[in-house]
Amino acid sequence: MKDQRKLSYRLGLCRIDPSDNSVVFQSKTDMNESAIEQTKLSLQPKFIEVLNVLARNYPEVVTRDELITQVWDGNSYVGAKALTNAIWHLRQQLSPLAEVGAVIETVRKTGYRLLIEPEFDVEAISEEQDLLQLTSGKLLHMTQRMRVIMTSMALLIFLGMLFTGIHLYQDKQKMLETQVTALTRDPGSERYPVVSHDGRWLVYGAYRPGFVPSLYLKDLTNDDLPVRQLTSSSSTELRAAWSIDDTRLYFTSRTVTTAECRIMQLTLSTNEIISLAPCSSDMSAIDVSPDGKSLAYISSHEKNKMGGIYVQSLGLDNTQLIRQSCEINCSYEDRDLAYSPDGYWMAIVRRYSNISEDIFIRELSSGNEQRLTHGIEDVRGLGWTNDSKRLVFATEESGSRNGFIIDIKSKNISSLDVEGMSYPRLIGDSGELVYHQYHRQFEIAYLSLNNKVPTTLFPLLYSGVNHRNPDYSTQALRLVFVSNESGFNEIWTSDFNGQKLEQHTKLKTRVAYPRWSPDGTKIAFIAPDDNHEGNRIYILDLASKHIIALASTYHNHGRPAWSWQGKSVYASTSAGITEFYLNNQAPRVVNSLNMGVGFASSASELVFTRSDTQGLWLVNLNQPDVVETLIANTDFKTTNNWTLTQEGVYFKSDHIGEQRLNFWDAKSKNIMPVLQVPRSSLSSFGSMTYIPESSRLLMTLDGYPQRDIMLLKHKLIR
The missing domain is CATH 2.120.10.30 (TolB, C-terminal domain)
Incomplete structure (x- = not known):
């Protein structure tokens, strides 16, 4: 009898052949409507197995545990991430079917369901049915003979069950289902x-x-x-x-x-x-x-x-x-x-x-x-x-x-x-x-700063996944951020309204803290090194889509900050604030201070926070030993949640039972409260950015955990 897992079937104009892990799309050409044009794709075997399980169970929901059990033999440590990755790739490869609606539905906290009815090959099914009828007849004859044998064995089974009852009870206790x-x-x-x-x-x-x-x-x-x-x-x-x-x-x-x-x-x-x-x-x-x-x-x-x-x-x-x-x-x-x-x-x-x-x-x-x-x-x-x-x-x-x-x-x-x-x-x-x-749930939220009516924080992206660490480019007119939409933290961008989303990395590892170059053509971020014993600073070129790692002898690198001209990136290392060059020349130690988050305010000045003390600081890059305090540590007590604008600095401050958004005016040197929110609303490891086109302040909204x-x-x- 043919293995049901190898049966071919159709999803609309798409034919799936598990025997060679292929997906074939058919469409009529413009010149001749009777002519058929075919596009054949080869997918990974595990991706096809996941699709087969969903097809055989249509239209029922298949739980994540069932999929991991059938496709990865119950190895949940490997299967959990691999399943998320498989679903994401299947949706990408089956995207030509999107004209008839979604292909695979995510049922929150349960599993997945195929939304297009599969049409299995009729000949294969008929062959299966004939074989099934023949086998059923043989089984009926064997069943009649087995009744006599089963009757004689009943007493033996009863005695065996009585003998093993205690052991079965003990095993049952050992195999109790999860109880929370x-x-x-x-x-x-x-x-x-x-x-x-x-x-x-x-x-x-x-x-x-x-x-x-x-x-x-x-x-x-x-x-x-x-x-x-x-x-x-x-x-x-x-x-x-x-x-x-x-x-x-x-x-x-x-x-x-x-x-x-x-x-x-x-x-x-x-x-x-x-x-x-x-x-x-x-x-x-x-x-x-x-x-x-x-x-x-x-x-x-x-x-x-x-x-x-x-x-x-x-x-x-x-x-x-x-x-x-x-x-x-x-x-x-x-x-x-x-x-x-x-x-x-x-x-x-x-x-x-x-x-x-x-x-x-x-x-x-x-x-x-x-x-x-x-x-x-x-x-x-x-x-x-x-x-x-x-x-x-x-x-x-x-x-x-x-x-x-x-x-x-x-x-x-x-x-x-x-x-x-x-x-x-x-x-x-x-x-x-x-x-x-x-x-x-991490979300990117915005605060409208020019509203006459007092406002509050609103989510920019309505989604069931996590988005964090936004940074806006006035040159690219786009927002970059980290999202786990694909099952991994990757680099994504959108317009400043959270629309026209695009995924830019597929590293399948943890990427963090993306920052736009001044000209809006590149994105700097950090990600683990090959041995997962440190991290590297990476540069993504949006035009070529190439990703390079900046030359460094250091083990760990802090959040990147671009230089004013965009030819280098500053980050904190064990040596202090260090400048890394895009042409891969040897990095230069600016000074021995540890930087949290930094912004170049001019070709010769870097505004930054320190990880070892509070306050906001300014270093003269031509005289790196000259460091002055912009905002005293009694007023500025955040390392990550702040951003620099032409008019001043927006920053978060923590208070008993609440958090506040404040604005420091660069001209008057005065601090004015902007918004009061509940404690833990803003992530301690988040970031802020300002969109001048819409006068919005964006940040990572943490929500009360x-x-x-x-x-x-x-x-x-x-």
Whole structure:
């Protein structure tokens, strides 16, 4: 019998032949309507397999899991991205059928459906039916004989089922389907959950509308008891770790008035708080060793040192704080950590560049390290299984978060298929874990500045995908931005109304921070290097569509900023503000300062923010040691969310419970508020741009993120 997966069929004027993975389009020529013109395309086998599954199931919806199971044998780690890529390519190749409407429909959070009825070859179907009838007759005869055999075997089957019943029950328990239970439903944003060793208490950090972040304690054995706030409103706290006996909490705390950060110890029975060590952020990773003798955390509080691991001994007076990461001239920074339950390993999340991270494990006795992953965009937390043989971790790829589990010996990775998973932590030996579920939609929003009636932010592009980091060119009259429309973060452009969209890169990796050249012919952006251990500055020439990497010996590059003439690009490196030339001559270090975002205001002046301190700065490129302050750090407290215009500077400022858009007038030097929006409305890593033709200010709209603490039971972690 012929394999149904090899049957040819038609979609309108298109014929699909799975035997050679071909797609043939037919159309009548203009000179002779009876004449037929054919165009044959060859597609990748996986693309044809996806189309075949949709055709065989027409007009039903086929879920993403079913497609991954049938086409990629259930390998969700590979299939998730590959499926998105296949659907995108099928829509492109089948675009000639668009005259009759869409070809493949996306059913949100479910899967895909073919919208054109397939017409399978009649001869092949008839042959199938004849063979089916013949086979059915044979089966009927065999069935009559089998009845006698089945009757005699019934007793044996019953005894076998009775004997194996206990084992089947145990296997069923091991193969439980995924179960997700919400542990918090409070207004606000809950994150970084960790459960006490006895499984009773849950501690987490949370924003409450109108209040600073604090730590909260929940009794998991009694839902009727109210959640208890542990820390005061005079400081901010988000992340904590339990002592081995569950009597104390260790956490990072930042004072609201002075911004000083300290590692604190809280004794729960007495509410006594003791300061232990300096830190740099209230969101720093923190963990206690399994023997309870050491506290490890991530910090960058020492001058000229990147984020690294610090270890503090517990229970001893006047102990020295020891750094256990790279000291100087580092090509990476450590971002997260977790002790294994057996005390043999420490798992470390390491960032090689500002757009690439990976997971390492360090043998604590020897200090030897192993690398487990290659080329992850962002790791969003990790935790060990009870046997210390596997790690559960979450990632963010092209704006989507999900959970995975990796075997540290084989390095095999399996997907948990838990959308939105962030910062997972396992609960003892229960086979369960807690995490905070994260959902956020990035949009490009605009504010009309010349309206007589007060206005607000409006989305520029109405879509279910993420758009971010806009930059406008007055020469090209187009907007460039990053979009994950194709399943990957790529470079796209549109007109200033968000229409006439065009995709310009197909790198299938993370691209970021595009900027137009002054003449509107080129776009600079950054993307990972070939080893995913750093990034490079790339230049896209729109006329030739060629992409080149600028010559550089540096490992990591910050956001690009074009020179006034457009012959070079400035970016921050380990050496400071560095100028890279389009003719690939050796780069030049302008000065030793670290630039966040920069704009050339003239041939000799660069306006920029610094990543090490607040304020807005101006450097004379002819005298690079001459740096002056344009806006004081008391008034200008953003690194990325600002833009330079001929009249002045628009910038974001954060306040308790809100954000503001402000304008600094270059003539009067006065700062005027423009708009007030809710807290977290604008992305901290977004960008701003100004469109003079429509007097619009564009920025990345973040939206208030929804985070809730969830409890997960999953067959892969039992």
